[in-house]
Amino acid sequence: xxxxxxxxxxxxxxxxxxxxxxxxxxNIEIDKTLWEVLExxxxxxxxxxxxxxxxxxxxxxxxxxxxxNWAKSFKTMGIKKGDIVPIFSTFxxxxxxMALALNVVGAVPNFIKLGLSAEKYNEELKDGxxxxxxxxxxxxxxxxxx
Numbered sequence: 517x518x519x520x521x522x523x524x525x526x527x528x529x530x531x532x533x534x535x536x537x538x539x540x541x542x543n544i545e546i547d548k549t550l551w552e553v554l555e556x557x558x559x560x561x562x563x564x565x566x567x568x569x570x571x572x573x574x575x576x577x578x579x580x581x582x583x584x585n586w587a588k589s590f591k592t593m594g595i596k597k598g599d600i601v602p603i604f605s606t607f608x609x610x611x612x613x614m615a616l617a618l619n620v621v622g623a624v625p626n627f628i629k630l631g632l633s634a635e636k637y638n639e640e641l642k643d644g645x646x647x648x649x650x651x652x653x654x655x656x657x658x659x660x661x662x
Contacts, residue, residue, distance in 0.1 A: 550619050558576040562577065564576070569608065572609075582613035583613045583617045584617070584620070586614050590614075593646065594645075595646055596622065597621065597622030598622065599618075600626050601623050601625055601626065601646050601648060602640055602641055603626065603628065603647070603648040604630070606630070625648075628640050
């Protein structure tokens with residue numbers, strides 16, 4: 517019986533790429549943002565969906581459009597390079613696109629733990645001008661604090 521080796525749970529993504537993908541992922545240029553690296557690969561691996569969210573497949577070009585639409589919105593709202601934007605939400609495809617859009621703008625997404633008390637939550641948000649909040653804990657509201 518052949519002892520077939522499977523990737524670890526953390527490396528499931530490897531099944532979609534060439535044999536040397538892991539080694540190549542360690543050779544990414546340091547001066548690039550996460551979005552710049554991902555965007556390069558969008559076109560190279562266009563045939564692989566960007567996101568499989570409970571069976572809803574989101575194509576890479578569709579995901580790229582989501583990211584740029586959010587980046588444009590964030591810029592219009594006044595978010596700029598160096599801003600830290602708290603995000604209080606579960607990690608859905610839209611929230612993923614928002615986080616990368618903040619990266620496009622040069623801002624930093626800061627994911628806030630969902631189990632915070634209302635006091636801690638307000639404390640986390642008090643210093644920022646902006647926050648992305650998508651949570652049923654707060655009356656099913658989805659808004660950007662400004």
